[in-house]
Amino acid sequence: MLxxxxxxxxxxxxxxxxSGLLCVLFGVSxxxxxxxxxxxxxxxxxxxxxxxxxxxxxxxEILEGIREEFSLNEPFFVQFFQWLSRFTxxxxxxxxxxxxxxxxxxxxxAAETFSLTATALVIGLVFAFGLSSIAVWRxxxxxxxxxxxxxxxxxxxxxxxxxxxxxxxFAAHLNWLPAYGTGSPSHLVLPALTLAFWITASQTxxxxxxxxxxxxxxxxxxxxLRGVSxxxxxxxxxxxxxxxxxxxxxxxxxxSLLEGTVVVELTFARGGIGSLLAGxxxxxxxxxxxxxxxxxxxxxxxxxxxxxxxxxxxxxxISIWSPQEAVLPGEDR
Amino acid sequence: MTVQADAGFLEEAxxxxxxxxxxxxxFLVRLGFSVVILLVVLAVGFLLSxxxxxxxxxxxxxxxxxxxxxLGTDQLGRDVATRLLYGGVWxxxxxxxxxxxxxxxxxxxxxxxxxxxxxxxxxxxxxTDSFFAFPELIAAVTxxxxxxxxxxxxxxxxxxxxxMKFARLVRSLSVxxxxxxxxxxxxxxxxPSRRILWRHxxxxxxxxxxxxxxxxxxRSILSISGLSxxxxxxxxxNAEWGAMLLDGKAYMQTAPHLMIFPGLAILLTVLSINLTGxxxxxxxxxxxxxxx
Amino acid sequence: xxxxxxxxxxxxxxxxxxxxxxxxPRGHTLCIVGESGSGKSSLLRAVNGLLPATFGSLSFxxxxxxxxxxxxxxxxxxxxxxxxxxxxxPISALNPKLPLGVSVGESVFAQKLxxxxxxxxxxAALADVELSPEMAKRRPAQVSMGQAQRACLAxxxxxxxxxxxxxEPLSALDAIVQKQIxxxxxxIQTRFxxxxxxxxxxxxxxxxxxxxxxxxxxxRVEANQSAETFFKTPESDYCRELIAxxxxxxxxxxxxxxxxxxxxxxxx
Numbered sequence: 001m002l003x004x005x006x007x008x009x010x011x012x013x014x015x016x017x018x019s020g021l022l023c024v025l026f027g028v029s030x031x032x033x034x035x036x037x038x039x040x041x042x043x044x045x046x047x048x049x050x051x052x053x054x055x056x057x058x059x060x061e062i063l064e065g066i067r068e069e070f071s072l073n074e075p076f077f078v079q080f081f082q083w084l085s086r087f088t089x090x091x092x093x094x095x096x097x098x099x100x101x102x103x104x105x106x107x108x109x110a111a112e113t114f115s116l117t118a119t120a121l122v123i124g125l126v127f128a129f130g131l132s133s134i135a136v137w138r139x140x141x142x143x144x145x146x147x148x149x150x151x152x153x154x155x156x157x158x159x160x161x162x163x164x165x166x167x168x169x170f171a172a173h174l175n176w177l178p179a180y181g182t183g184s185p186s187h188l189v190l191p192a193l194t195l196a197f198w199i200t201a202s203q204t205x206x207x208x209x210x211x212x213x214x215x216x217x218x219x220x221x222x223x224x225l226r227g228v229s230x231x232x233x234x235x236x237x238x239x240x241x242x243x244x245x246x247x248x249x250x251x252x253x254x255x256s257l258l259e260g261t262v263v264v265e266l267t268f269a270r271g272g273i274g275s276l277l278a279g280x281x282x283x284x285x286x287x288x289x290x291x292x293x294x295x296x297x298x299x300x301x302x303x304x305x306x307x308x309x310x311x312x313x314x315x316x317x318i319s320i321w322s323p324q325e326a327v328l329p330g331e332d333r
Numbered sequence: 334m335t336v337q338a339d340a341g342f343l344e345e346a347x348x349x350x351x352x353x354x355x356x357x358x359x360f361l362v363r364l365g366f367s368v369v370i371l372l373v374v375l376a377v378g379f380l381l382s383x384x385x386x387x388x389x390x391x392x393x394x395x396x397x398x399x400x401x402x403x404l405g406t407d408q409l410g411r412d413v414a415t416r417l418l419y420g421g422v423w424x425x426x427x428x429x430x431x432x433x434x435x436x437x438x439x440x441x442x443x444x445x446x447x448x449x450x451x452x453x454x455x456x457x458x459x460x461t462d463s464f465f466a467f468p469e470l471i472a473a474v475t476x477x478x479x480x481x482x483x484x485x486x487x488x489x490x491x492x493x494x495x496x497m498k499f500a501r502l503v504r505s506l507s508v509x510x511x512x513x514x515x516x517x518x519x520x521x522x523x524x525p526s527r528r529i530l531w532r533h534x535x536x537x538x539x540x541x542x543x544x545x546x547x548x549x550x551x552r553s554i555l556s557i558s559g560l561s562x563x564x565x566x567x568x569x570x571n572a573e574w575g576a577m578l579l580d581g582k583a584y585m586q587t588a589p590h591l592m593i594f595p596g597l598a599i600l601l602t603v604l605s606i607n608l609t610g611x612x613x614x615x616x617x618x619x620x621x622x623x624x625x
Numbered sequence: 626x627x628x629x630x631x632x633x634x635x636x637x638x639x640x641x642x643x644x645x646x647x648x649x650p651r652g653h654t655l656c657i658v659g660e661s662g663s664g665k666s667s668l669l670r671a672v673n674g675l676l677p678a679t680f681g682s683l684s685f686x687x688x689x690x691x692x693x694x695x696x697x698x699x700x701x702x703x704x705x706x707x708x709x710x711x712x713x714x715p716i717s718a719l720n721p722k723l724p725l726g727v728s729v730g731e732s733v734f735a736q737k738l739x740x741x742x743x744x745x746x747x748x749a750a751l752a753d754v755e756l757s758p759e760m761a762k763r764r765p766a767q768v769s770m771g772q773a774q775r776a777c778l779a780x781x782x783x784x785x786x787x788x789x790x791x792x793e794p795l796s797a798l799d800a801i802v803q804k805q806i807x808x809x810x811x812x813i814q815t816r817f818x819x820x821x822x823x824x825x826x827x828x829x830x831x832x833x834x835x836x837x838x839x840x841x842x843x844x845r846v847e848a849n850q851s852a853e854t855f856f857k858t859p860e861s862d863y864c865r866e867l868i869a870x871x872x873x874x875x876x877x878x879x880x881x882x883x884x885x886x887x888x889x890x891x892x893x
Binding site: 028039161 | 459460462463464466467468469470471472474475476478479480481551555558559562563575578582585586589592593595596599600601603604607608
């Protein structure tokens with residue numbers, strides 16, 4: 001059904017997107033590497049300290065040996081491309097601090113972070129969905145106002161403070177739940193609630209706006225005049241209408257959830273990728289830092305591209321495949 | 334009869350047209366007044382407070398709110414209310430600085446991308462996208478941590494991770510504007526591109542930029558306090574709201590006021606800036622021009 | 626005198642205009658008509674150098690301005706010197722942030738007038754289009770569509786152009802204002818001996834206005850005749866259909882009457 005030129009356009013657009021993506025990934029790795037390369041402090045002695053934690057000072061031969069071993073004397077771009085080629089082959093290096101492969105440490109910590117984010121996301125979305133769909137039932141009602149106020153407060157709430165308040169209430173005063181650390185599922189409750197509150201707030205606000213917009217669409221009015229019940233309209237039309245924008249925002253939020261986890265993990269002294277990053281930064285464990293920062297950026301880029309493609313599939317009106325210039329004739333830039 | 338009705342209709346249309354503008358002016362006047370009043374209250378606070386923010390008083394440690402110390406004292410006997418005042422200057426002022434620098438850099442990049450041809454556009458936007466790919470706080474923690482935890486390094490880190498949203502907005506708005514009839518007219522009439530930029534493009538980007546700037550400002554306050562709370566920002570003994578929270582965390586059970594008041598200050602400040610921004614956005618009606 | 630020969634325009638491999646030629650003597654009016662997508666607006670944009678790949682030859686000899694002569698492929702020269710363009714939607718053609726006076730004055734930016742000279746030039750131009758001088762301080766949101774279109778007209782006039790392009794100058798306005806603006810246009814043309822190129826889809830307006838007709842269809846010239854012969858003995862079946870349709874809708878005879886009525890009412 002597709003003509004040859006259409007297929008050609010498709011391939012062209014796809015390769016353009018792909019090349020854009022690769023460019024960004026390259027840029028991301030360059031920035032990450034630059035960040036660690038130009039960080040103040042002698043890397044050789046950082047490695048030496050990590051290797052021999054008890055030693056006081058190091059003779060220059062040892063430092064020189066380490067520089068040789070890690071190619072620290074090479075020029076910037078040589079080091080960068082060496083690192084990049086190793087990285088793309090799946091060799092992420094060994095942590096300076098523990099001398100174990102970075103990947104193993106990451107995997108050991110990923111489960112903590114994953115369980116936290118997943119729990120928070122589920123709780124947050126369930127609440128957001130419930131709140132917003134009840135709120136749009138009668139816009140302007142007391143419940144609606146409360147949910148809007150809650151959303152505004154949630155957006156302004158520092159989540160580290162919320163975490164502390166929860167600890168104060170549930171751990172210190174009521175003694176229901178453990179405050180700090182990892183371990184049993186009960187350790188998960190407070191951090192997950194902290195993150196979930198923020199998700200609920202931002203998503204309620206957005207979902208409410210999308211629902212209201214969908215509700216005001218002309219064809220919904222037609223359905224109403226035809227006597228279709230409100231519940232039916234909501235279930236069959238408004239939900240579908242609001243799905244695309246909502247999906248986008250949820251996707252973006254998963255990306256910024258990464259940020260939230262750093263703060264929450266540190267606030268609750270939990271293990272996980274966030275506290276691993278903070279620890280690595282403070283101990284200047286460069287392979288670990290490189291991997292974690294790059295990992296979060298790649299996840300971010302990946303999620304963004306997935307959202308765009310999903311949007312394309314669910315809403316044919318947004319065509320990411322068509323070259324942009326075609327829309328704008330009359331420009332001679 | 335018809336003529337009268339027509340005239341009435343026209344007047345009504347006119348009134349509707351000019352309404353948002355009047356509303357905006359009224360709002361800006363009210364905003365200005367509130368800021369002035371706030372500044373006066375703060376100044377009076379600074380003048381009247383008998384305490385220095387960083388001066389310890391070991392005789393009066395961890396005191397709950399009293400008539401002498403309205404918000405109590407911390408673990409070193411410093412007056413929490415005074416420290417909150419000074420901390421506000423750090424949090425709000427630094428956020429203001431960071432956001433403004435980010436806005437200027439981002440606007441310059443966005444305009445350059447929009448106006449210096451295709452090659453510049455692609456290159457600059459790829460760079461912007463690359464920077465954008467880092468979750469803000471993660472990048473900030475890493476940069477601030479690697480450079481060494483200090484106020485200057487935190488400011489640097491937050492500027493580095495904060496300019497991209499301005500670049501994106503300005504770029505997309507200016508590309509959009511370049512195709513608008515009035516800009517095409519200006520080009521046809523032989524106006525130099527610098528004048529087109531200053532008189533036609535920038536003033537029409539302005540409102541959306543202000544809305545984004547307000548939003549970025551409040552987020553920046555959260556980031557500053559967050560970084561300081563995590564130990565990567567303003568260092569003790571300086572009073573900053575996040576740093577005060579970090580101090581208070583250790584005395585949560587015995588002196589909860591140490592963590593409640595700084596958090597409340599952050600929440601209320603961010604909330605009021607956000608609400609102001611929302612109102613501004615509604616009044617400016619930047620939706621028609623908004624980029625995302 | 627504007628002379629265009631074998632103009633050809635391609636965008637993204639698609640042919641938009643093919644082999645368009647016409648000659649327009651000074652002080653005359655050319656109406657370009659055609660259905661949407663026939664290439665009317667693209668023709669204006671191409672002539673004004675707003676579209677990239679344009680081939681053909683163009684020559685334009687303004688009374689006071691350097692003559693323009695382009696051959697082969699031309700691009701990137703925005704605006705013919707000695708010409709101005711009035712767009713369809715006056716509100717979007719004016720910068721919402723600038724007072725009308727500034728927008729009008731910018732049209733002669735290149736002349737580097739002193740502020741005082743500029744001010745009097747702007748007031749004179751506003752007076753030419755029957756706007757009061759106070760209008761110079763208003764912003765586009767504070768004036769009616771008709772007033773905005775007059776300001777656009779003033780912006781063109783202030784440069785004393787030999788040639789003014791109009792892209793559907795009346796279609797954004799309601800009937801009474803259309804009539805008034807049309808009358809103003811007529812008056813200006815007689816007074817300054819300006820050449821008009823008007824893109825329109827309104828045959829009635831064209832009938833009352835044009836000296837020459839250019840009918841475009843699918844990017845090709847369907848008819849290129851003097852207006853008189855066009856309406857009496859159209860060149861092709863398509864043109865006959867067009868005229869018949871306009872008659873049926875009643876727009877033709879009515880507008881002819883309207884504009885000839887105004888012609889009589891406003892002596893030049």
